[in-house]
Amino acid sequence: MFRKFAAVGLVAVSALSVTTTASHAQDFKPSSPECLAPSAPGGGWDFICRTTAQYLREMGLIDGTMQVTNMTGAGGGVAYAHVAKERTDAGNVIVAASNGTTSRLAQGAFPNSTPEDVDWLATFGAEYGAIGVAADSKFETLEDLMNAVKEDPRSVAFSGGSAVGGYDHIKPLLLGKAAGVEDVRQMKYVAFSGGGEAVTALLSDSVQALSGDLSEIRGFVDSGDVKILAVLSPERLKAYPDIPTAIEQGYDVVGPNWRGYYIPKDAPEEARKFWEDSIRAMTENEEFQKMLEGAGIEPFEHFGEDMDQFIASNIAEIEEISREIGIIQ
Amino acid sequence: MEILSSLGDGFAVALTFQNLLLALVGAFLGTLMGALPGLGPANGVAILIPIAFSLGLGPTSSLILLTAVYYGCMYGGRISSILLNIPGDEPAMMTCLDGYPMALQGKAGQALTLSGIASFVGSFFATWGLVLLAPQLVKIALLFGPAEYFVLFTVAFATLGGVSSTNQAKSAFAAMLGLGIAMIGVDTQTGVQRFTFDEPHLFDGIDFLIAIVGLFALSEVLVFLEHHKGGAAAKSGRDVAVGKLMPDWPTLVSTRWTMVRATVIGFIAGVLPGAGASLGSFLSYSVEKQVVDPHSKTFGKGDPRGVVAPEVGNNAAAGGALVPMLSLGVPGSGTTAVLLAVLLSLNITPGPLLFANNPDVVWGLIAALFIANIMLLLLNIPMVSLFVRVLMVPTRILMPVVAMISFVGIYSITGSTFDMMLMVGFGVVGWVLRKLDVPLVPVILGILLGNQMEVNLRRAMTISDGDWTVLVGSPLAIALWAIAIIGFTLPIIMGRRLKSKIEASRPSEEIAAGD
Numbered sequence: 025m026f027r028k029f030a031a032v033g034l035v036a037v038s039a040l041s042v043t044t045t046a047s048h049a050q051d052f053k054p055s056s057p058e059c060l061a062p063s064a065p066g067g068g069w070d071f072i073c074r075t076t077a078q079y080l081r082e083m084g085l086i087d088g089t090m091q092v093t094n095m096t097g098a099g100g101g102v103a104y105a106h107v108a109k110e111r112t113d114a115g116n117v118i119v120a121a122s123n124g125t126t127s128r129l130a131q132g133a134f135p136n137s138t139p140e141d142v143d144w145l146a147t148f149g150a151e152y153g154a155i156g157v158a159a160d161s162k163f164e165t166l167e168d169l170m171n172a173v174k175e176d177p178r179s180v181a182f183s184g185g186s187a188v189g190g191y192d193h194i195k196p197l198l199l200g201k202a203a204g205v206e207d208v209r210q211m212k213y214v215a216f217s218g219g220g221e222a223v224t225a226l227l228s229d230s231v232q233a234l235s236g237d238l239s240e241i242r243g244f245v246d247s248g249d250v251k252i253l254a255v256l257s258p259e260r261l262k263a264y265p266d267i268p269t270a271i272e273q274g275y276d277v278v279g280p281n282w283r284g285y286y287i288p289k290d291a292p293e294e295a296r297k298f299w300e301d302s303i304r305a306m307t308e309n310e311e312f313q314k315m316l317e318g319a320g321i322e323p324f325e326h327f328g329e330d331m332d333q334f335i336a337s338n339i340a341e342i343e344e345i346s347r348e349i350g351i352i353q
Numbered sequence: 354m355e356i357l358s359s360l361g362d363g364f365a366v367a368l369t370f371q372n373l374l375l376a377l378v379g380a381f382l383g384t385l386m387g388a389l390p391g392l393g394p395a396n397g398v399a400i401l402i403p404i405a406f407s408l409g410l411g412p413t414s415s416l417i418l419l420t421a422v423y424y425g426c427m428y429g430g431r432i433s434s435i436l437l438n439i440p441g442d443e444p445a446m447m448t449c450l451d452g453y454p455m456a457l458q459g460k461a462g463q464a465l466t467l468s469g470i471a472s473f474v475g476s477f478f479a480t481w482g483l484v485l486l487a488p489q490l491v492k493i494a495l496l497f498g499p500a501e502y503f504v505l506f507t508v509a510f511a512t513l514g515g516v517s518s519t520n521q522a523k524s525a526f527a528a529m530l531g532l533g534i535a536m537i538g539v540d541t542q543t544g545v546q547r548f549t550f551d552e553p554h555l556f557d558g559i560d561f562l563i564a565i566v567g568l569f570a571l572s573e574v575l576v577f578l579e580h581h582k583g584g585a586a587a588k589s590g591r592d593v594a595v596g597k598l599m600p601d602w603p604t605l606v607s608t609r610w611t612m613v614r615a616t617v618i619g620f621i622a623g624v625l626p627g628a629g630a631s632l633g634s635f636l637s638y639s640v641e642k643q644v645v646d647p648h649s650k651t652f653g654k655g656d657p658r659g660v661v662a663p664e665v666g667n668n669a670a671a672g673g674a675l676v677p678m679l680s681l682g683v684p685g686s687g688t689t690a691v692l693l694a695v696l697l698s699l700n701i702t703p704g705p706l707l708f709a710n711n712p713d714v715v716w717g718l719i720a721a722l723f724i725a726n727i728m729l730l731l732l733n734i735p736m737v738s739l740f741v742r743v744l745m746v747p748t749r750i751l752m753p754v755v756a757m758i759s760f761v762g763i764y765s766i767t768g769s770t771f772d773m774m775l776m777v778g779f780g781v782v783g784w785v786l787r788k789l790d791v792p793l794v795p796v797i798l799g800i801l802l803g804n805q806m807e808v809n810l811r812r813a814m815t816i817s818d819g820d821w822t823v824l825v826g827s828p829l830a831i832a833l834w835a836i837a838i839i840g841f842t843l844p845i846i847m848g849r850r851l852k853s854k855i856e857a858s859r860p861s862e863e864i865a866a867g868d
Contacts, residue, residue, distance in 0.1 A: 064767070093768060094767075094768050095767075095768040095769065096557065096560075096767045096768065096769060096772075097553055097554045097556065097557060097767070097769055097771070098553035098554065098556035098557060099539075099556065099557060101553045101556060102553050102554060102769065105553065131544075133539075133544075133556075134553070135551055135553055178818060181815070181816050187539065187541035187542075187544060188541065188542055188543055188544045189544040212815060212816075213815075214499075214812050214815050214816060215541045215542055215808075215812075216812075217541070217808075220693070224495065225498070225499070225812075227495050228495040228496070228497065228498050229498075230498040230499060230812075230816055231816065243707065351544055
């Protein structure tokens, strides 16, 4: 697959001089485009940056190549503070972001940083959360599971790939709230480092249920080891039409782990416009859409004002639940 | 039979010109990175990821390149361990213990050849283990719950005292220091910050790569500077002669059981998620020492078996670590965690179905490992002098290069100047610890395993609602406790009874100082 992209890339690059003026006639072009990944090479944010760099180059939206820079620390906090306070260059940089970014902002885990410190650019996709149990579990539906939790919140342990307070933790809590669990703080969540370990814990019967992103567990779903009780998407997913959503089972919970970007606050208006148009063009690209589908990422697009609203509600939701479970005092 | 035909298909994938070339390039770069102190498998692979992606290589080809680097590092690490007494990468630290004394005795060439053969044996059988075991692994890994993992790490620390130091107390102090450093950062089980002093750079904890590079590579530079200033430059000139390459036949034969034991131990250590090659080489060495030389008569003074055991162990662990990574999506070591990320970004989901869904990727990769392993043997024995020459560069040139690579390597991964300062700090700490004759290996083990150990204990407690009996709740856990207790008490009991003998056979100052 990548070889094909490379071929496309070669064609695109060789045709670059011809297509630049034709495809996107604009006044602004970043002089040295850069995507900042707040994680180490190989992490989720790094993937966003490398994919974006690849498509923007191949589609001829930027001149030359886009540099991917990694800046680790504080779960993205170091990069966030850097962009908020030190980046004043003229619209060259975009920064990869996801639910992890807004979760930490909502919980005040980025010291001296607020969501208003940067300009939220866009989202292009999301992985939806899923709640799974072992194939031989006594729980057949989400209702079975949530009833057990309601009766005795300590009887069901959820494993997940994020730290306490992270999104894998918040998803079952949102479900617990929707199910009317009196004190969601009683619910048991065991943090593992990554979805793979969380699934292993489920399969070794260490825990009773699993909260994760569908892409992390689909290998085990296809092999029949893990049964998904609900996917936290607005509608059933194309790839898994048999798995019901939480909403249709009566729990009004949606859990998109979105992927997107932010840019520095003081970036010029035309730079913002350029990046927005470029990302939009990328999401409309057929090859890009196919790649997303293969990676288990659903289209999830927010731009402009819509993006600002989405981020505000995303942060408000996480803040509320974090306050309830005592992560924020 | 089915496995053999799958493997045949795999060779068809691997034996293309491009893939062979990639395996060769990977093996060469891997050996070089492994040999150069500061660059290890995890950062070696990490550095090459962008290259693999920007070359537009397919999933199989990318994996072949990166795993060849991984295997190569396991080979290369021994070269600087033996010649310079600096582990080229973290799993090679145990090789220093007997490799460097052998080099001091003028048997560097033999040590290199022996360890090269050992590396080959370890990798070769571990790759077979991967072939046979990976499809079945799901069940074995599932025996280990959080409680069992905790006990497993306890075993590692309980057996620590017998290794790497003549002074148990100093060894324990070093392990505590490592465990303390592992505490730094956000606690994943509660989200509370520990020892971060509101410094955002510390929120994620201290990357063990930074600690390793600082403690081993930079402290080496400081030691060199110190001696140079003190007019002892001749002593720090480490241009050890390689000597003859081929070991005597009897020496080689005498290590055959060592190879068998170390392969098994290393492979199992690799298969267990979170343990990795360092634990493999460490356990292989300590078990070997317990078995053949419980009274420290020859180990630590250039015993060939002390060179063979850790090298077999870390290479077998490298192969073993691929098993859970491919079949469960759980990385067995730091480097396989990086490889896992590569797989995911190449749109391949590791898991029980990987072997069914992407047989070309899996079997192509396994075949490539066999090929890379043979290439590595050829690169590492007849051509070992090529790599040695890199290390034979006079110290006054090599040390600045070591410092430079340390800084560039760390910066390329973290992109943070803070981490470089931290690394310098670790360099100074490492230098002080060396002065005090405190071994560095337990510090690293503490940093490496401390988090996993604590986190698994806390997971077990959460799941059991605070019931401590869960720690002895399964036959596997009880068996592991027994091993831990025996491993801890045996050296003490034996030590008391044979105190005078041990005193007599204590390694000379020069050797002890180098951990």
